[in-house]
Amino acid sequence: MYKVFVNDKPLFLTNQIVKETDFKFFLLESIDIEQLIINYFQNKIQKAYLYHPDENEILNTLKSKIKVNRAGGGLVYNKKGEVLFIFRGGKWDLPKGGMDKGEAMEDTAIREVEEETGVNKLKITNKLQKTYHVFRRNGKYRLKITQWYEMHSDFKGELIAQEDEGIEKVAWLNPEEIKEALKNSYENIKLLFEEEKELQEKVSLK
Numbered sequence: 354m355y356k357v358f359v360n361d362k363p364l365f366l367t368n369q370i371v372k373e374t375d376f377k378f379f380l381l382e383s384i385d386i387e388q389l390i391i392n393y394f395q396n397k398i399q400k401a402y403l404y405h406p407d408e409n410e411i412l413n414t415l416k417s418k419i420k421v422n423r424a425g426g427g428l429v430y431n432k433k434g435e436v437l438f439i440f441r442g443g444k445w446d447l448p449k450g451g452m453d454k455g456e457a458m459e460d461t462a463i464r465e466v467e468e469e470t471g472v473n474k475l476k477i478t479n480k481l482q483k484t485y486h487v488f489r490r491n492g493k494y495r496l497k498i499t500q501w502y503e504m505h506s507d508f509k510g511e512l513i514a515q516e517d518e519g520i521e522k523v524a525w526l527n528p529e530e531i532k533e534a535l536k537n538s539y540e541n542i543k544l545l546f547e548e549e550k551e552l553q554e555k556v557s558l559k
Contacts (some may be wrong), residue, residue, distance in 0.1 A: 359487040359539050360393050360488075367402050378402045380405070381524045386427075422498070422523065423452045425462030425501075426459070427448055427462050428500050429470075429501055435526055436526055439469055440522040444538055445538045447542055449465055462477070471510065475508075479503035481501040481502060482548055483500050484498075496558060499541075512524065
């Protein structure tokens, strides 16, 4: 199952028939995807499931209807176990950004972390999940697909917010501060930390 956030509300792409309760349930072949997206942005839908026997078919259909922006980002740890956050648009987020033409995704993620935060000496230690969210820019809808990477850095220099990208603040946050920050963050960032917690728990059990 894929989880796509539309205006920060979940749209589940599923191959499982789910009995409708507190959400809408749609069949791929009988739904106008563009109208569905509009309904999300008009707050007519808070949560929905979109069904087809092949989940990838749903995702491919979504990508054919809405222009895709590909991005790379980092969940960056320092030697203290703190995580690198940025503050932009009134919310805590993780550094990420769009892929340049001909660029490898790992290079995109590292470059964007460096540009947005000033942190270098980055080493990718794990490939994490992709997150999906639909946003609106200049009246048009875009599907941003972000590939995330776990990174580590022993950087000890000054954090520099990329102000021309609207970043107001950059900070290393400890586990308690992360809990507070996630209360004022995006759903796909919360999802990323859920996966990271599960990965760390599996490692500790080995």
